Amino acid sequence: xxxxxxxxxxxxxxxxxxxxxxxxxxxxxxxxxxxxxxxxxxxxxxxxxxxxxxxxxxxxxxxxxxxxxxxxxxxxxxxxxxxxxxxxxxxxxxxxxxxxxxxxxxxxxxxxxxxxxxxxxxxxxxxxxxxxxxxxxxxxxxxxxxxxxxxxxxxxxxxxxxxxxxxxxxxxxxxxxxxxxxxxxxxxxxxxxxxxxxxxxxxxxxxxxxxxxxxxxxxxxxxxxxxxxxxxxxxxxxxxxxxxxxxxxxxxxxxxxxxxxxxxxxxxxxxxxxxxxxxxxxxxxxxxxxxxxxxxxxxxxxxxxxxxxxxxxxxxxxxxxxxxxxxxxxxxxxxxxxxxxxxxxxxxxxxxxxxxxxxxxxxxxxxxxxxxxxxxxxxxxxxxxxxxxxxxxxxxxxxxxxxxxxxxxxxxxxxxxxxxxxxxxxxxxxx
Amino acid sequence: xxxxxxxxxxxxxxxxxxxxxxxxxxxxxxxxxxxxxxxxxxxxxxxxxxxxxxxxxxxxxxxxxxxxxxxxxxxxxxxxxxxxxxxxxxxxxxxxxxxxxxxxxxxxxxxxxxxxxxxxxxxxxxxxxxxxxxxxxxxxxxxxxxxxxxxxxxxxxxxxxxxxxxxxxxxxxxxxxxxxxxxxxxxxxxxxxxxxxxxxxxxxxxxxxxxxxxxxxxxxxxxxxxxxxxxxxxxxxxxxxxxxxxxxxxxxxxxxxxxxxx
Numbered sequence: 296x297x298x299x300x301x302x303x304x305x306x307x308x309x310x311x312x313x314x315x316x317x318x319x320x321x322x323x324x325x326x327x328x329x330x331x332x333x334x335x336x337x338x339x340x341x342x343x344x345x346x347x348x349x350x351x352x353x354x355x356x357x358x359x360x361x362x363x364x365x366x367x368x369x370x371x372x373x374x375x376x377x378x379x380x381x382x383x384x385x386x387x388x389x390x391x392x393x394x395x396x397x398x399x400x401x402x403x404x405x406x407x408x409x410x411x412x413x414x415x416x417x418x419x420x421x422x423x424x425x426x427x428x429x430x431x432x433x434x435x436x437x438x439x440x441x442x443x444x445x446x447x448x449x450x451x452x453x454x455x456x457x458x459x460x461x462x463x464x465x466x467x468x469x470x471x472x473x474x475x476x477x478x479x480x481x482x483x484x485x486x487x488x489x490x491x492x493x494x495x496x497x498x499x500x501x502x503x504x505x506x507x508x509x510x511x512x513x514x515x516x517x518x519x520x521x522x523x524x525x526x527x528x529x530x531x532x533x534x535x536x537x538x539x540x541x542x543x544x545x546x547x548x549x550x551x552x553x554x555x556x557x558x559x560x561x562x563x564x565x566x567x568x569x570x571x572x573x574x575x576x577x578x579x580x581x582x583x584x585x586x587x588x589x590x591x592x593x594x595x596x597x598x599x600x601x602x603x604x605x606x607x608x609x610x611x612x613x614x615x616x617x618x619x620x621x622x623x624x625x626x627x628x629x630x631x632x633x634x635x636x637x638x639x640x641x642x643x644x645x646x647x648x649x650x651x652x653x654x655x656x657x658x659x660x661x662x663x664x665x666x667x668x669x670x671x672x673x674x675x676x677x678x679x680x681x682x683x684x685x686x687x688x689x690x691x692x693x694x695x696x697x698x699x700x701x702x703x704x705x706x707x708x709x710x711x712x713x714x715x716x717x718x719x720x721x722x723x724x725x726x
Numbered sequence: 727x728x729x730x731x732x733x734x735x736x737x738x739x740x741x742x743x744x745x746x747x748x749x750x751x752x753x754x755x756x757x758x759x760x761x762x763x764x765x766x767x768x769x770x771x772x773x774x775x776x777x778x779x780x781x782x783x784x785x786x787x788x789x790x791x792x793x794x795x796x797x798x799x800x801x802x803x804x805x806x807x808x809x810x811x812x813x814x815x816x817x818x819x820x821x822x823x824x825x826x827x828x829x830x831x832x833x834x835x836x837x838x839x840x841x842x843x844x845x846x847x848x849x850x851x852x853x854x855x856x857x858x859x860x861x862x863x864x865x866x867x868x869x870x871x872x873x874x875x876x877x878x879x880x881x882x883x884x885x886x887x888x889x890x891x892x893x894x895x896x897x898x899x900x901x902x903x904x905x906x907x908x909x910x911x912x913x914x915x916x917x918x919x920x921x922x923x924x925x926x927x928x929x930x931x932x933x934x935x936x937x938x939x940x941x942x943x944x945x946x947x948x949x950x951x952x953x954x955x956x957x958x959x960x961x962x963x964x965x966x967x968x969x970x971x972x973x974x975x976x977x978x979x980x981x982x983x984x985x986x987x988x
Contacts, residue, residue, distance in 0.1 A: 336743040336793045337848055342835035343826035347966065354936065358823050358971065361747020361869060405753065409774065420775030422763045432760070440756040451927035453754050454747040454869040455938070458931050466931040628932075702776075 317701065319682060324690035329683045331675060331705070344665040349375045349634070349656055350461055356652070356667065357455045362405075362711055365398040365446065366645030368459040369520055370652040370667075375461045377534075378639025378656050379632055386625035387463040388520070389618050394449045394459070395519050395643070396615040400442025400483065401453070402646035403566075403608045406709045407490060408435030411601050414703040415497040431493070434486055438608075441483045445476060445615060463629025473622045480616040487608040488584055494601045495588035500700065502685055503595040506677070507556060508568035511644055517569070517576040517610055519644045525572055526562065527593070534640040537651050543668065554673040561676035564648025565708065566603040567594055581609040597681055597707040604709070634660030645670050647709045671710045678708050735784035735883060738770035740804050742790030742797050743824055743852060747869040748815035749773055749789050755872045762876065765883060781807030785882055788861075791817040791824060791852045798849070798858060805859035810882060813855045814875065816868040816940050821974035823868075825852040828974055854974070863888065868938040868971040871923050891922050894942045895935050899926040907934050914954050916967060919945035919977070940972030947981035961985045 320328040340359055344352060353371040357364035369391060376383060383391075408431070409421040418424040425432035443453040448468060450456020458464045509530065513522035525531045532540055544553045556562050571592040574582065585591070585606045594603060640653040648670030655663040685704050689697040739749050753759065753774060762768075769779040786808035792798050805811055813819050821828070827835055828851040836848070855861055865878055874890055881888035891897075895917035899906065907913040907929045915934035917926070921942040928935045941947070947968070954964050968982035 336797065337836070338743055338793070338824040338852075339827055339832075339835040340823075343823070343830070348963075351966070351970075355823060355970070358745050358747075358868065361745040361750050364745075364747070409753065413776070419777035420771075422760070422768065422775070423777070425760060425763075436756040436759065439754075443754060443756070451931055452869075452924070453872075454750060457928050457933065457936075460933075464931075465928075465933040 317682070317705065319686050319701065321686065321690055324687060326683050326686045326690075329679045329686065331679050331682070341665045341667055344654075344662050347662050349379070349654065349660045349662065350632070352652075352654065352662065352665070353459050353461070354455070354457070359667070359669065360711055361454050363398060363402055363645045363647070363650075364455050365395055365450070365459070366643055366650050367652075367667075368456070369395060369643045370641050370645075370650045371654075372459055372461050373521065373641035373643065374639040374652040374654050375632070375656075376639065377641060378637040378654055379461065379635060379660075380637070381462055381630050381632055383463055383630060384625040384627070386623060387467070387629070389622070390449065390464065390467060390625070391459075391520055393445060393615055393618040393622075394456075396611040396618070397442050397445025397449065399519075399611040399646050400608060400615070401439050401446065402442070402709075403604050403611065404435055404439035404442060406646075407494060407601055407604050407608070408432065408439075410709070411604075411703075411706050412494065412497075414699070414706060415494075415601070434489075438483055438486050438490075441476075441479045442611075444479065448472065448476070460629055461632040463625065463627070465628065467624050467628045470622060470624060473619055476619045477616065480612055480619060484580075484609065484612040484616060487605065487612045488580070490608055491584045491588050491602065491605040494605050495590075497601065499596060499598040500685075500688075501596075502598060502681075502688070504597070504681060504684060506567075506595060507559060507562040508571050508593070509556075509562045509564050509649065509673075510568040510572045511642060511649060512573055513576070515576075517573050517578075517614070521641075521643070524642055524649065526556075527572065528556075528559065530556070534642045534651070537640060537642065537668075538653070538666075541651075541668070541673075543672065553676045554668055555676060561680050562673065563597075563677045564670050564673045565600070565646075566607050567597065567600050568648065569644060570594060570603045570606065577606070577610055578613045580613055581606050584609050597704065600707045600709075634658065645711075647671060647711055648673060669711070671708070674708045674710065678705055678710065681707075734765070734767040736767045736769040736779070736782070737785045737787065737879075738781065738783040738804075738808065739768075739773070739787045740770070740789070740800075741773070742788070742801065742818070742855070743793040744790030744815065744817040744822065746773060746789075748817075748867070749787070751814075751870050751872040751875055755876055758876050762879060766879070783808045784810065785879070786811045788813050788818050788855055789815055791821045791854060792858055793824060793849050793852045795849065801855060801858050810862045811855075811859065812863045812865060812878060812882075813861050814865045815870050816866060816938065816972045816975075817852075818855045819864045819866055819975075820854050820940050820972045820978075821852040823971050823973070825974035826969065827852055829969075852974070865890065866921050866939045867923050868940075871925070874923055892943050893922050894918055894945075895920045895922050895924065895926050895929075895939070898922045898924070899929050902926050902930060904929040907932065908953070908957070912957050914957050914959050914963070914967065916950070918953075919947050919950050919981075936970060937967070937978070938971045940975050941977035945977045947977055948984075951981060951985060 353368040356367040511518035511522035651668040908915040916937035917935035965985040968978040
């Protein structure tokens with residue numbers, strides 16, 4: 296077939312959140328160009344946040360993403376609290392962690408079972424998969440529902456919950472209502488352990504890369520809502536220093552901004568980064584499950600991210616269970632937030648990786664400037680780098696197989712392309 | 727033709743400028759999803775499936791607003807292929823939060839977000855689907871209520887009108903037994919002018935409704951505006967309250983502009 300020019304188009308890459316296209320150019324077995332194009336229409340959140348009140352940012356930025364609204368709400372309120380000099384009640388902090396665990400459970404269950412597993416098992420989607428594996432899909436839906444139930448209990452609804460506010464929550468739940476989650480979470484924990492075993496049995500392509508992993512780290516816990524930002528290449532900074540070390544590039548082929556580590560290039564955020572940098576902070580049960588599944592840090596094969604995500608499901612269920620059992624309602628649902636001028640930055644761990652927010656406020660508490668760096672724009676360059684390496688291995692493969700594998704390589708990152716989907720058009724062009 | 731006496735209705739789910747949350751509501755209907763999938767043929771749902779079948783579709787569920795030339799053309803194509811077109815969520819029904827650009831110079835917006843504005847192609851405004859093509863039914867909410875979505879699909883399959891109330895959040899609040907946050911605490915609340923559907927969750931969490939289901943049909947925004955002033959809200963605050971997730975819906979648009987110019 297060498298010497299032939301082949302152009303293959305797959306109209307849509309599905310089971311990701313966002314509108315984009317992939318374009319790979321091959322010359323012989325050499326990859327000459329990889330472009331992950333994003334044509335998800337721009338919505339200009341940072342621009343219209345200007346002039347809004349600090350109390351509105353959590354609800355407005357949640358609308359960037361229907362899949363991970365809590366991540367946006369948490370980064371927003373933490374950044375505002377920093378700008379306003381607010382310290383939250385430790386009980387509120389725990390409740391936020393529980394809230395976030397709910398989103399991790401919901402989002403990871405969705406991705407592991409409904410978006411990623413069909414690649415490994417050879418189905419178009421989870422509904423088709425349900426015809427042969429009904430019990431597994433039903434289990435997945437129940438697991439997802441338990442994550443959603445936590446979010447609904449603390450936030451009123453699953454998507455764009457309404458309870459998060461600068462200083463705490465509008466209202467916090469009673470002890471008895473929270474304790475009712477125990478039975479469900481015990482079941483969820485069992486199923487998460489079974490999930491690790493299940494996905495560890497999938498077949499993974501031999502493919503390892505030398506990544507710069509970037510994640511939050513915290514001395515006492517598996518970092519989710521706060522911590523220092525570290526990497527395996529010596530980065531160790533506070534959220535306030537983020538923009539000194541990371542820079543966003545705007546490329547012609549994409550409506551999303553590419554983020555790179557200044558002076559080094561692409562990096563990886565999300566489950567694999569967290570697992571590799573914070574393995575010792577995982578609960579013993581999650582570490583054991585990982586070991587039994589043959590995972591030890593550093594995991595460098597992105598196709599194994601599905602197993603790492605399952606290990607994080609174990610963490611999120613165990614952590615939620617711990618918080619639920621220990622829960623005592625805070626004395627007050629929130630600390631009163633008083634307007635003043637200032638700047639605040641925060642980073643939290645969205646299910647797909649770190650999410651950075653910065654706000655500058657005037658003395659009336661109105662937003663002067665906002666900056667938001669979502670996880671997928673941080674992973675985007677890394678996805679392209681993976682594809683560049685990976686596509687070269689597949690130069691001689693039948694196009695259909697190569698295409699499917701490239702899609703799968705993108706789904707390794709659980710990309711949330713500005714929270715939308717569709718039209719990841721894959722064009723593999725052989726020169 | 728296959729041997730089945732009755733073909734399953736084909737559903738397509740289409741996305742324009744939005745957050746994906748409304749179509750995610752279908753996947754969030756964990757107890758109903760497999761039943762829905764059994765009753766219909768989900769022919770086009772890229773968020774969930776690689777299998778994408780061409781139209782025509784019996785029902786198109788459309789999420790998101792129109793913000794690019796490309797999307798303005800694409801919605802025409804979706805309409806032509808679809809027997810019934812239902813818009814889901816306030817982006818599709820009123821332009822969404824991204825319609826805040828409609829009061830600004832979009833080139834300025836592009837400069838705020840992107841380093842190289844020349845790479846960005848976008849329309850000056852974010853507009854609801856109904857400004858571009860005829861729409862058969864609008865399901866409100868940011869996000870939509872998943873039970874309303876299931877009701878809508880069930881009704882469409884049965885050939886009946888969906889039971890979606892058009893009264894205000896106040897009625898849901900009373901039914902839920904909430905204490906009125908506006909009367910009892912003096913909290914500004916959009917409930918009286920906002921369409922029901924959420925279940926009055928904000929007042930249940932001790933905060934005022936922020937209008938994410940958009941205006942009810944006969945919204946008396948002038949009365950609410952004067953009540954908000956009584957509660958001590960400034961014109962800027964009132965204008966911002968109307969100018970959020972359904973800002974471009976005409977009732978809220980008008981109210982926000984009136985407060986702005988007082």
